[in-house]
Amino acid sequence: MKKKLSFLLVLVLALSTFLAACGGNEKSSEDNSGGDGESTEKTKQVLNLLESAEIPSMDSALATDAVSFNVMNNVFEGLYRLDENDKAVEGMVDGEPTISEDGKTWTFKIKDAKWSNGDPVTAKDFEYAWKKVLNPDTAAEYGYIMYDLKNAAKVHAGDLPVDQLGVKAIDDKTLEVQLETKVPYFKELLTFATFYPQNEAFVTEQGDQYGLEANTILYNGPFVLSEWKHEQSFQLKKNPDYWEKDVVKLEEVNFNIVKDTATGVNLYETGKADIAGLSAEFVDQYKEDENFKTRAETSVYFLRLNQENEVLANLDARKAIDMAWDKQGLADVLLNNGSIPANFLVPGEFVSSPDGNDFRETNGDLGTYDVEKAKEHWTKAKEALGKDKIELELLNYDSESSRKVGEYLKEQLESNLEGLSVSISQQPFKQKLDLETKGEYDFSFAGWGPDYPDPMTFVDMFVTDGSHNQMGYSNPEYDKLVEQAKTTLLDDLDARWQALLDAEKILFEDQAISPMYQAGVAYLEQPYVKDLYRHSFGADNSYKWAYIEK
Incomplete structure (x- = not known):
C-alpha cells in the first residue's frame, strides 16, 4: 500500500484526513467483548468513519492505493x-x-470458508x-x-x-x-x-463490471461492501458467512467521503463521525481535548520529479528543487500533526538490520535545505537548458490540506528559484493516480506506505521501468543492487542490508525524488471506539476485532 500501498500505497492522502495512507485510510484494534469482559450486545455496534477519497478499485488484481487496500482488507481475506x-x-x-x-x-x-454467494473458497x-x-x-x-x-x-x-x-x-x-x-x-x-x-466463475460472469459496484463483487472477509454511493459514501456490513463471524462485533462500518477538515470535525462534533483527522489549525484548537490523539506513521511523502520533462531531466534542476524549500516549516507549521521532515525514502522506526540497527539511523539524512546551493544548481540548470524562464506544473490531490501544501511549495520554489513559475493541477484521487501512471505530469505530490516489513517495499519502487517508478528514472547500479537484494544476497542478510542502504544513497545522489515528510497523524477519537487495529504496513486498518463500548 500501505505501496502502497502502493499498496501503495501508497499511496497515499494523510493530509485531508488522518485516515489516509499510500493514499489512504484509518486503522483498527481488538477484543471480543467489552474491555471489562462484559457483553457488548446491548450497544449498537455501528462505527462511523470518514474517508478522503472515492475507492479507486475493488479488484484486488488492479488496486494500487491505500483507500482500496483498506476496504479490501476488511471485506476480503x-x-x-x-x-x-x-x-x-x-x-x-x-x-x-x-x-x-x-x-x-x-x-x-x-x-x-465461503464466498458471500455460498460458494466454497x-x-x-x-x-x-x-x-x-x-x-x-x-x-x-x-x-x-x-x-x-x-x-x-x-x-x-x-x-x-x-x-x-x-x-x-x-x-x-x-x-x-x-x-x-x-x-x-x-x-x-x-x-x-x-x-x-x-472466484473465477463469478469474475468471468461479471466481465468488465467486476469490482465496479457493491453487487458485482464476492466477499470472503469479516464484512461485505453493502452500499457504495460513488464519491459520496460507502458502507460495510458484517458478513454472516465469514468463517470467524463470532469474533466480529461490529454490525456496520459507515464511511462518508469528506475532503474538507472543517466538515469532518463538524461531523465528529455532531456525533455523525466517531473519528476525525485534524489539520494544523484544528490541532491548536483541540490539543487539550481529552479525545485528542497523535501517532507516528511509516508513510513517506515526496515529490515525484518526472525526468520525461526536459527541465527535470537535468540533475541540477532536480537538486535545486529539493534544496529550495523548507521541509521543517512544512512539518512544524503547515502540518502540525507530528509529521517530521524527510530527507530520505525509507522511514525511521520501521525496520532494523540483522544486528538490530534502524535503517534510517544507519543511513541518516540524504539531503538538506540550502537556498544558496539551490540557487547555484538552478543557475547551472538554466544555463544548460538555455532558458531564463521555466514553467512547471505540480500535480496535486484535491483535498483542502493538499491544496495548502501545494500553495506552500509554489511560494517557496518561486521565491527561491529565479525565473521559475509553478502552476498547480488539483485532481480527484483516482484521476491523479491515472495521470501519474501515464506519466502525464511535470512533478507531483505523492506518497508511499509500506506493503510488507522490509526496506525493499520502498526501494524497489524506482527500478528502471518499474510500474511505480512513473517518472522515467533509471540507474543501472541501483537496479543491480535491488536485484541482488532480491536474489543472490538472501543467504547473506548483512550484505543484503548494505545493498539496500547503498541503493537508497544512489537514489539521492541522482535526486530522483524530493522527499517531503514522514507522516504523523493528529485526530479526535471517541473513547467508546475499542480495538480498532492500525497497521504499520499493508492495509491501514482492521475492523474485524473492533467494537463500540458505551
Whole structure:
C-alpha cells in the first residue's frame, strides 16, 4: 500500500484526513467483548468513519492505493491477515503450512470458508487470482510484488506462459506455492491485497463490471461492501458467512467521503463521525481535548520529479528543487500533526538490520535545505537548458490540506528559484493516480506506505521501468543492487542490508525524488471506539476485532 500501498500505497492522502495512507485510510484494534469482559450486545455496534477519497478499485488484481487496500482488507481475506502486532495470523489457511527444506516450496491447506454467494473458497481461487495478476493482459501495476513466486517476473513480462507460474491447486483444499528463493517475511507478504483469492466463475460472469459496484463483487472477509454511493459514501456490513463471524462485533462500518477538515470535525462534533483527522489549525484548537490523539506513521511523502520533462531531466534542476524549500516549516507549521521532515525514502522506526540497527539511523539524512546551493544548481540548470524562464506544473490531490501544501511549495520554489513559475493541477484521487501512471505530469505530490516489513517495499519502487517508478528514472547500479537484494544476497542478510542502504544513497545522489515528510497523524477519537487495529504496513486498518463500548 500501505505501496502502497502502493499498496501503495501508497499511496497515499494523510493530509485531508488522518485516515489516509499510500493514499489512504484509518486503522483498527481488538477484543471480543467489552474491555471489562462484559457483553457488548446491548450497544449498537455501528462505527462511523470518514474517508478522503472515492475507492479507486475493488479488484484486488488492479488496486494500487491505500483507500482500496483498506476496504479490501476488511471485506476480503487472503491466506493470512495481520493481527494487532502486525504478525500474520490465519485467514483462509488452515494450520501451519508445510515448507520444504530449502524454503522454496510452501504447501497450504485451505480451511472450510465461503464466498458471500455460498460458494466454497478453494485453492483454485488463489491459483486463478494470482495468475490473473501476472497475466500480461491484466496489466497489473502491482504484479511485481509477486516476483518471489517461481517464474513470476518472466510470466509477467510475457516471456513464459501463465501456466508456468509457481502456484498450483493440487486439489480444492491444497495450494502449492513455489518460490524463486526463500523469503523471510513471506507470511506477512501474503496478507497483502494482491494475494487475495478471486472466484473465477463469478469474475468471468461479471466481465468488465467486476469490482465496479457493491453487487458485482464476492466477499470472503469479516464484512461485505453493502452500499457504495460513488464519491459520496460507502458502507460495510458484517458478513454472516465469514468463517470467524463470532469474533466480529461490529454490525456496520459507515464511511462518508469528506475532503474538507472543517466538515469532518463538524461531523465528529455532531456525533455523525466517531473519528476525525485534524489539520494544523484544528490541532491548536483541540490539543487539550481529552479525545485528542497523535501517532507516528511509516508513510513517506515526496515529490515525484518526472525526468520525461526536459527541465527535470537535468540533475541540477532536480537538486535545486529539493534544496529550495523548507521541509521543517512544512512539518512544524503547515502540518502540525507530528509529521517530521524527510530527507530520505525509507522511514525511521520501521525496520532494523540483522544486528538490530534502524535503517534510517544507519543511513541518516540524504539531503538538506540550502537556498544558496539551490540557487547555484538552478543557475547551472538554466544555463544548460538555455532558458531564463521555466514553467512547471505540480500535480496535486484535491483535498483542502493538499491544496495548502501545494500553495506552500509554489511560494517557496518561486521565491527561491529565479525565473521559475509553478502552476498547480488539483485532481480527484483516482484521476491523479491515472495521470501519474501515464506519466502525464511535470512533478507531483505523492506518497508511499509500506506493503510488507522490509526496506525493499520502498526501494524497489524506482527500478528502471518499474510500474511505480512513473517518472522515467533509471540507474543501472541501483537496479543491480535491488536485484541482488532480491536474489543472490538472501543467504547473506548483512550484505543484503548494505545493498539496500547503498541503493537508497544512489537514489539521492541522482535526486530522483524530493522527499517531503514522514507522516504523523493528529485526530479526535471517541473513547467508546475499542480495538480498532492500525497497521504499520499493508492495509491501514482492521475492523474485524473492533467494537463500540458505551
